[in-house]
Amino acid sequence: MTNHNEPASGNRPAATAPAKPGKLGSLRRDPKGWLVALLGVGAPLAFLIAAGGSGLGLWGWQAGMAAVPWIVLAALLALVLAVVFVLLNRRKGRVTRWPLLGLGTLVTLGFLAYLAPYGVAYVTLPAIHDITTDLADPPPFVVLSLRADNWDNIPGANDDDKRGMNPRQRWATVHQDAYPDIRSVRIDQPVAAVIGKAQRLAEDRDWDIASVNPDEGRLEATDTVSLFGMKNDIVIRARAAENGAASIIDMRSVSRDGVHDLGINAKRVRDFLSDLSGTTTTASQ
Numbered sequence: 243m244t245n246h247n248e249p250a251s252g253n254r255p256a257a258t259a260p261a262k263p264g265k266l267g268s269l270r271r272d273p274k275g276w277l278v279a280l281l282g283v284g285a286p287l288a289f290l291i292a293a294g295g296s297g298l299g300l301w302g303w304q305a306g307m308a309a310v311p312w313i314v315l316a317a318l319l320a321l322v323l324a325v326v327f328v329l330l331n332r333r334k335g336r337v338t339r340w341p342l343l344g345l346g347t348l349v350t351l352g353f354l355a356y357l358a359p360y361g362v363a364y365v366t367l368p369a370i371h372d373i374t375t376d377l378a379d380p381p382p383f384v385v386l387s388l389r390a391d392n393w394d395n396i397p398g399a400n401d402d403d404k405r406g407m408n409p410r411q412r413w414a415t416v417h418q419d420a421y422p423d424i425r426s427v428r429i430d431q432p433v434a435a436v437i438g439k440a441q442r443l444a445e446d447r448d449w450d451i452a453s454v455n456p457d458e459g460r461l462e463a464t465d466t467v468s469l470f471g472m473k474n475d476i477v478i479r480a481r482a483a484e485n486g487a488a489s490i491i492d493m494r495s496v497s498r499d500g501v502h503d504l505g506i507n508a509k510r511v512r513d514f515l516s517d518l519s520g521t522t523t524t525a526s527q
Contacts, residue, residue: 274327275342281320282346286353288313293469303470303499314357320350363504368416369397371497373507375426375515377414381479381494385453385462388475388496395501421508427491429519433459433480436489436518440478443517449476459489467506473498474507478514491515 292313296306324347331338372392374380382388393409397416404412429436434456441454441461449463459480466473475496480489493515495507 272339272342274323275339275346278320278324278327278346278350279342280346281316281323282348282350282353285313285317285320286349288316289353290469297469297471299471303472306470307500314354317350317353320346321354324350360504364502367502367505368420369395369502370413370416370420371500371503371507372413372494373417373421373424373496373503373511374492374494375424375511376492376494377417381460381477381492383462383475383477383494384460386464386475386477389498392496424508424511427515427519428483428488429491430488432486433482433489436480436491437461437478440480440514440518443514444476447514465495465510472500474503474510476510491518 288309292306292309295301296303324343327343328338330336372380393413396409396412398404398407398412404415407415431439437454437456437459441451444451444461444463447465449465451461451463453460453462455461459482461476461478463476464473465476475498477494479492479494481492482488483490493511495510497503497507
């Protein structure tokens with residue numbers, strides 16, 4: 243017996259295929275990608291907050307620096323997880339969802355590439371913060387003050403070849419071994435002209451000039467570097483040579499805080515003296 247209330251087979255509505263998830267829905271169902279993206283993007287953002295807060299004085303540079311190892315660990319974790327997720331997907335024959343995973347991976351790689359030179363410097367360079375061209379007679383600060391703990395924590399106290407040395411002697415030895423190229427230079431210009439050019443170069447670098455004295459051949463300034471707002475005090479000394487026709491130039495750059503300057507002071511001295519003289523000539527030549 244036919245049920246007249248039942249539609250004929252030819253008139254039945256066609257079955258509706260399930261809608262494919264859109265791009266937004268696909269992203270929502272990608273917890274692995276979100277994890278990598280949050281870690282990968284969050285690490286450099288946390289670094290900017292830690293450094294920026296230190297630079298703005300919201301907290302001390304020590305607190306900002308203390309967060310860096312944990313931030314780097316988060317970035318490394320993002321990279322490891324990205325590799326693990328891709329390998330697991332290949333092993334199980336799954337298609338890797340790249341939008342979030344790729345974003346987190348690329349940001350992580352860029353962030354670690356930015357930090358890599360500082361890590362290499364930390365491992366390969368000595369933990370000193372006072373760099374000068376004259377180890378026997380470093381240019382003294384007259385207006386600015388040398389940090390009170392300048393000779394504390396000099397490396398090498400337990401080294402056999404440095405036993406019996408005082409901190410300043412150890413500093414000079416370590417400095418010479420690490421930066422043998424940083425020496426006094428001779429410039430074929432009178433002292434006043436050299437100090438005048440040094441002042442212009444310091445102003446071009448946005449250094450805070452504390453004192454300029456062409457008659458005494460001295461310039462003192464402060465350079466604030468990095469997002470952490472680290473300050474470095476600088477003194478440039480020019481002494482007459484060859485009856486005043488030339489000058490012997492010495493420079494000193496000292497970090498106000500921290501033990502390891504990561505080679506920043508040495509780079510500052512090299513770059514500044516190169517610009518000051520055009521082509522530097524060591525005073526011994």
